[in-house]
Amino acid sequence: MARKSSLLKRTLASLCFILALYAIINTFISSTATLKLDRSFPFSSANSVIVSDEFSSQDTDLLNSSGKSLSPVKIYLYDVPTRFTYGVIENHGIARGGKPVPEVTDLKYPGHQHMAEWFLFTDLLRPESERIGSAVVRVFDPEEADLFYVPFFSSLSLIVNPIRPATGSDQQQRKLVYSDEETQDAFMEWLGKQDYWKRNNGRDHVIIAQDPNALYRLIDRVKNSILLVSDFGRLRADQASLVKDVIVPYSHRINTYTGDIGVENRKTLLFFMGNRYRKEGGKIRDMLFNILEQEQDVIIKHGTQSRESRRAATHGMHTSKFCLNPAGDTPSACRLFDSVVSLCVPVIVSDSIELPFEDVIDYSKIAVFFDSVSAAKPGFLMSKLRRISKERILDYQREMKKIKRYFEYTDSNGTVNEIWRQVSQKLPLIKLMINREKRVIHRDGDEPDCSCLCSNQTGIRARL
Amino acid sequence: MARKSSLLKRTLASLCFILALYAIINTFISSTATLKLDRSFPFSSANSVIVSDEFSSQDTDLLNSSGKSLSPVKIYLYDVPTRFTYGVIENHGIARGGKPVPEVTDLKYPGHQHMAEWFLFTDLLRPESERIGSAVVRVFDPEEADLFYVPFFSSLSLIVNPIRPATGSDQQQRKLVYSDEETQDAFMEWLGKQDYWKRNNGRDHVIIAQDPNALYRLIDRVKNSILLVSDFGRLRADQASLVKDVIVPYSHRINTYTGDIGVENRKTLLFFMGNRYRKEGGKIRDMLFNILEQEQDVIIKHGTQSRESRRAATHGMHTSKFCLNPAGDTPSACRLFDSVVSLCVPVIVSDSIELPFEDVIDYSKIAVFFDSVSAAKPGFLMSKLRRISKERILDYQREMKKIKRYFEYTDSNGTVNEIWRQVSQKLPLIKLMINREKRVIHRDGDEPDCSCLCSNQTGIRARL
Numbered sequence: 001m002a003r004k005s006s007l008l009k010r011t012l013a014s015l016c017f018i019l020a021l022y023a024i025i026n027t028f029i030s031s032t033a034t035l036k037l038d039r040s041f042p043f044s045s046a047n048s049v050i051v052s053d054e055f056s057s058q059d060t061d062l063l064n065s066s067g068k069s070l071s072p073v074k075i076y077l078y079d080v081p082t083r084f085t086y087g088v089i090e091n092h093g094i095a096r097g098g099k100p101v102p103e104v105t106d107l108k109y110p111g112h113q114h115m116a117e118w119f120l121f122t123d124l125l126r127p128e129s130e131r132i133g134s135a136v137v138r139v140f141d142p143e144e145a146d147l148f149y150v151p152f153f154s155s156l157s158l159i160v161n162p163i164r165p166a167t168g169s170d171q172q173q174r175k176l177v178y179s180d181e182e183t184q185d186a187f188m189e190w191l192g193k194q195d196y197w198k199r200n201n202g203r204d205h206v207i208i209a210q211d212p213n214a215l216y217r218l219i220d221r222v223k224n225s226i227l228l229v230s231d232f233g234r235l236r237a238d239q240a241s242l243v244k245d246v247i248v249p250y251s252h253r254i255n256t257y258t259g260d261i262g263v264e265n266r267k268t269l270l271f272f273m274g275n276r277y278r279k280e281g282g283k284i285r286d287m288l289f290n291i292l293e294q295e296q297d298v299i300i301k302h303g304t305q306s307r308e309s310r311r312a313a314t315h316g317m318h319t320s321k322f323c324l325n326p327a328g329d330t331p332s333a334c335r336l337f338d339s340v341v342s343l344c345v346p347v348i349v350s351d352s353i354e355l356p357f358e359d360v361i362d363y364s365k366i367a368v369f370f371d372s373v374s375a376a377k378p379g380f381l382m383s384k385l386r387r388i389s390k391e392r393i394l395d396y397q398r399e400m401k402k403i404k405r406y407f408e409y410t411d412s413n414g415t416v417n418e419i420w421r422q423v424s425q426k427l428p429l430i431k432l433m434i435n436r437e438k439r440v441i442h443r444d445g446d447e448p449d450c451s452c453l454c455s456n457q458t459g460i461r462a463r464l
Numbered sequence: 465m466a467r468k469s470s471l472l473k474r475t476l477a478s479l480c481f482i483l484a485l486y487a488i489i490n491t492f493i494s495s496t497a498t499l500k501l502d503r504s505f506p507f508s509s510a511n512s513v514i515v516s517d518e519f520s521s522q523d524t525d526l527l528n529s530s531g532k533s534l535s536p537v538k539i540y541l542y543d544v545p546t547r548f549t550y551g552v553i554e555n556h557g558i559a560r561g562g563k564p565v566p567e568v569t570d571l572k573y574p575g576h577q578h579m580a581e582w583f584l585f586t587d588l589l590r591p592e593s594e595r596i597g598s599a600v601v602r603v604f605d606p607e608e609a610d611l612f613y614v615p616f617f618s619s620l621s622l623i624v625n626p627i628r629p630a631t632g633s634d635q636q637q638r639k640l641v642y643s644d645e646e647t648q649d650a651f652m653e654w655l656g657k658q659d660y661w662k663r664n665n666g667r668d669h670v671i672i673a674q675d676p677n678a679l680y681r682l683i684d685r686v687k688n689s690i691l692l693v694s695d696f697g698r699l700r701a702d703q704a705s706l707v708k709d710v711i712v713p714y715s716h717r718i719n720t721y722t723g724d725i726g727v728e729n730r731k732t733l734l735f736f737m738g739n740r741y742r743k744e745g746g747k748i749r750d751m752l753f754n755i756l757e758q759e760q761d762v763i764i765k766h767g768t769q770s771r772e773s774r775r776a777a778t779h780g781m782h783t784s785k786f787c788l789n790p791a792g793d794t795p796s797a798c799r800l801f802d803s804v805v806s807l808c809v810p811v812i813v814s815d816s817i818e819l820p821f822e823d824v825i826d827y828s829k830i831a832v833f834f835d836s837v838s839a840a841k842p843g844f845l846m847s848k849l850r851r852i853s854k855e856r857i858l859d860y861q862r863e864m865k866k867i868k869r870y871f872e873y874t875d876s877n878g879t880v881n882e883i884w885r886q887v888s889q890k891l892p893l894i895k896l897m898i899n900r901e902k903r904v905i906h907r908d909g910d911e912p913d914c915s916c917l918c919s920n921q922t923g924i925r926a927r928l
Contacts, residue, residue: 242896242915243707351905359896364903371905428889429917432706432823437919439828441815441835451706452916453893455901 073424075136075206076145077124078194080152084187085121088153091178092160113250113334114155114210116228116419119409121151123416133413135421142196146427147226148205150191155211157183184217192221200434206423210248212330226426228419231354233280233330242354243429243453246422249356249407249415250334254314256341256404261397263321263390269297270347270385271320273313274335276302281327284349287376288326295382300324317342321393322368322385326350337407340366345396347385349375357406357418359425365399537888539600539670540609541588542658544616548651549585552617555642556624577714577798578619578674580692580883583873585615587880597877599885606660610891611690612669614655619675621647648681655686664898670887674712676794690890692883695818697744697794706818707893707917710886713820713871713879714798718778720805720868725861727785727854733761734811734849735784737777738799740766745791748813751840752790759846764788781806785857786832786849790814801871804830809860811849813839821870821882823889829863 081087086104093107094100101107109118123131124138131137139145160178191197197205205225209215212234215222219239227245229235259265276289292300299316303309317323323339327350336355339346346367355363363369368385375381408414440449545551550568557571558564565571573582587595588602595601603609624642655661661669669689673679676698679686683703691709693699723729740753756764763780767773781787787803791814800819803810810831819827827833832849839845872878904913 237914237916238918241917242900243893243917244915348903355900358899359892362899362902364899367903369903369905422892425889425892428823428886429707433917433919435822435826435828436706436819438826439812439831439833440919441833448918450701450916450918451708452701452914453705453707453897454702454912454914455897455904 072137073135073147073427074139074145075124075147075149075420075423076139076142076196077121077149077151080150080187081190084152084157084183084190088156088160088183092156095160095162095178109153109156111251111253112156112159113253114214115251115409116210116248116415117151117153117155117208119251119416120149120208120228120419121153123420124149124151133417135417135424145196146204147423147430148196150205150207150225152187152207152215154184154187154207154209154214158211158214181217184215188218188221201437203430203434203437208248210250212332226423226430228423231330231332231352233332233352238448243451244426246419246426247354247356247358248419249337250332251409252337252341252407253310253334254317254338254342256408257318257343259318259343261343261394261401263393266319266321266344267297268299268316268320270295270322270324270382271299271316271344272324272326273299273301273303273309273316274333275304275328278327279329281331281350281352281372282329284372284376285326285328288324288349288381291376291378292324292382298382313338314342317344320344322347324349325367327353327372336367340400340407341404343397343400345393345400347381349381357422359422360418361403361406366396366403368396536601537599537611537891538603538609539588539611539613539884539887540603540606540660541585541613541615544614544651545654548616548621548647548654552620552624552647556620559624559626559642573617573620575715575717576620576623577717578678579715579873580674580712580879581615581617581619581672583715583880584613584672584692584883585617587884588613588615597881599881599888609660610668611887611894612660614669614671614689616651616671616679618648618651618671618673618678622675622678645681648679652682652685665901667894667898667901672712674714676796690887690894692887695794695796695816697796697816702912707915708890710883710890711796711818711820711822712883713801714796715873716801716805716871717774717798718781718802718806720872721782721807723782723807725807725858725865727857730783730785730808731761732763732780732784734759734786734788734846735763735780735808736788736790737763737765737767737773737780738797739768739792742791743793745795745814745816745836746793748836748840749790749792752788752813752845755840755842756788756846762846777802778806781808784808786811788813789831791817791836800831804864804871805868807861807864809857809864811845813845821886823886824882825867825870830860830867832860 082104086107089107089109090098090101090104092110109115123134128137136147142148157180160180202222202224205222206228207215207222207225208228209219210228210230212230216234219235223239227235227240228248229240229245230248230250232240270292272288272292274285276285278285289300289302292298299320301312303312317338321344323335323342323344323346325333325336325339325346325348327333331350331353333350336346336348347370348363348367349370349372351372355361368388370381370384405411405414406418409416442449546568550571553571553573554562554565554568556574573579587598592601600611606612621644624644666686666688669686670692671679671686671689672692673683674692674694676694680698683699687703691699691704692712693704693709694712694714696704734756736752736756738749740749742749753764753766756762763784765776767776781802785808787799787806787808787810789797789800789803789810789812791797795814795817797814800810800812811834812827812831813834813836815836819825832852834845834848869875869878870882873880906913
């Protein structure tokens with residue numbers, strides 16, 4: 001009996017040992033594999049590095065069952081002269097009474113709706129281990145890169161001077177004044193000399209010009225690149241398009257509403273606060289003021305940017321059911337993102353607006369759209385809004401809650417990752433165009449050779 | 465001592481038991497996870513199902529560290545009436561003296577350069593476990609689908625009748641004659657009734673029309689869809705484009721050259737065999753015949769399709785350094801793919817040619833391009849070819865060897881997978897357009913609203 005029991009024990013022990021060994025080996029192997037897979041998760045396997053990698057890569061671990069490379073989209077961050085990055089921040093400070101600093105790279109970007117250029121730049125500067133879920137990985141050898149990021153702070157450069165620079169004859173004064181124009185020209189001179197810029201005529205470069213007027217002197221020279229812009233208000237169809245470029249959101253400046261969905265604490269039906277007078281499409285604003293000023297449950301106020309007005313806007317957006325988003329000088333406005341994070345249903349009156357991340361966001365689920373002709377008809381807009389049920393408003397709010405992370409630049413899985421994902425999606429077409437241009441036949445006098453995607457059949461028809 | 469040993473044994477046994485339990489649980493969990501991850505490998509994580517999945521998916525295992533869904537691109541295969549698939553094969557047989565068959569689904573597609581429609585259809589019919597490395601996964605519930613594949617054999621339908629159908633008054637004869645036109649119309653009638661077709665005006669549908677004349681009656685009604693075509697020779701810019709559509713290769717009809725790279729067994733400098741007389745861009749053929757017929761080391765022969773001429777073409781392509789690829793009635797020709805699998809460097813004289821998979825294939829590395837004006841100058845083409853070194857030819861051959869799997873429809877990691885990868889890359893822009901059309905403002909009389917990618921700066925300039 002004792003021998004039998006001992007034999008049983010020994011058999012059990014051996015079995016356990018084998019199992020344990022298997023457990024340890026297996027656990028080790030799978031966690032290694034998982035680690036490798038994890039790195040590949042956020043990246044599109046559908047990118048064009050496949051061919052070259054497949055033939056040159058030593059990294060056979062990173063090949064999947066079909067032999068395809070799982071390499072991420074590789075981006076090279078240009079080491080641009082600090083004049084074009086931190087130097088712009090310094091000048092922005094100096095123009096507001098600040099002093100030059102000993103180490104410009106210690107400077108932080110001033111809070112602003114055009115902060116995308118800061119967030120994207122600093123994201124790429126972070127160690128790769130902190131860039132979780134990013135669709136692009138930074139490479140330090142340009143030869144490896146699929147794409148090239150050029151981090152010129154073009155939007156901040158535009159507003160360094162609160163007003164136009166003085167043109168007086170006082171040399172001393174002129175020297176101190178910052179010139180966006182000069183900076184743009186110096187930037188282009190620098191960029192134009194870069195070998196990788198010349199290699200594909202800039203097609204594989206990513207350039208940010210978030211303010212609709214940013215880089216205005218250079219657009220024709222950088223139009224081959226993937227542009228990160230807020231809208232196409234100042235850009236012609238041959239300069240920018242939904243196919244080539246990425247629409248990026250403004251940083252919201254209103255605090256995120258942290259409460260739950262609901263209409264009980266939102267007594268105001270429609271809220272707007274902002275500049276009444278705007279050019280071009282923004283002329284609708286004055287018309288809307290005339291129509292809406294006398295309406296019940298509507299707060300519509302003319303106001304310019306200040307700490308006080310931002311406080312009032314925050315209160316208004318957090319306590320209203322709908323927030324009016326009329327066009328500004330150009331179709332986009334940061335108010336849309338303020339509305340979304342406030343869970344205040346955007347009422348968009350901007351006929352040519354383009355919206356960020358529209359492949360993953362169905363804006364008809366979070367916003368109400370009016371064409372400007374209909375919106376300018378007395379009574380039309382308000383009667384439509386009054387007919388929207390509480391349940392429908394809650395649906396809009398629910399959807400906004402789901403998608404608002406896309407508009408949070410500071411969210412580790414927010415705007416920055418989404419912009420890179422959008423950029424990485426451009427790569428196949430960019431690679432196609434680069435390869436195609438090496439062999440395509442052109443004749444002098446040919447029309448530009450364009451590939452287009454057109455929309456002319458559906459959508460909201462304006463009632464003229 | 466005995467007690468001590470027993471205690472030790474019991475402790476060991478318990479430890480082993482715990483380890484074993486851990487092993488089993490861990491192994492189970494990781495293999496489940498690995499299985500799921502494996503399925504996600506070939507698929508782009510950068511697709512637009514992210515939002516909806518994230519909010520509705522129960523499948524939390526399929527979320528990565530950043531919370532993004534790893535769902536593949538999901539494609540629904542329409543169960544079209546057999547009239548539009550196997551029925552076309554049957555009619556093709558009948559028109560050549562065959563008999564109706566009891567079970568049409570037993571039929572195999574006749575060997576032909578337009579076999580893509582057969583390979584794509586049968587690929588989707590295979591069990592998912594055999595579809596290794598595919599960028600799309602078939603779903604059986606259309607509600608889950610990102611894209612919809614419509615498997616009408618439009619190219620075979622076009623050539624069911626070797627000649628135009630009889631128009632005599634003999635009713636019996638007319639009844640037997642197949643009509644591509646009628647089939648196209650019946651197909652459109654069927655497609656137009658499908659709810660998912662109507663939902664997004666066909667934008668998320670994938671339709672194959674490989675022969676440049678296939679579906680010619682319907683193109684304007686299916687132009688919103690992703691079209692799989694050989695070239696844009698018969699298509700206007702508003703019907704098809706590199707942005708929306710996918711260029712698919714013809715099936716090569718010459719056997720693959722299985723030998724190594726080298727020029728020793730390739731005594732002929734330039735080879736061509738095919739129809740001398742073609743319309744439109746193909747008029748270059750007759751000019752090239754006139755120039756090249758008298759050249760040394762050149763074999764240029766007029767020939768039409770037959771078993772005999774295919775044997776001669778195989779021999780010619782396998783024993784020549786360069787193979788001429790002039791435009792046909794439309795810019796593309798199956799000869800290009802015959803050349804590549806023959807390791808015979810293609811000499812492409814076709815100004816408007818579009819090439820398959822150009823995001824991953826740099827054709828300037830595998831082929832020589834001449835604009836037709838230069839190629840038609842006596843002596844020009846031959847003097848250029850004669851100056852190409854042996855080393856350069858070996859480079860071309862080496863590259864062809866690397867990429868030829870892209871032109872092998874029967875390779876499990878060949879053309880079919882690559883076409884699906886190209887299709888899946890269209891999804892973000894398709895989703896964007898679908899979402900955008902729900903809210904975009906149109907005015908009657910507006911110009912079509914187009915997003916384009918243009919090329920007008922580089923490439924080979926024609927020397928007029």
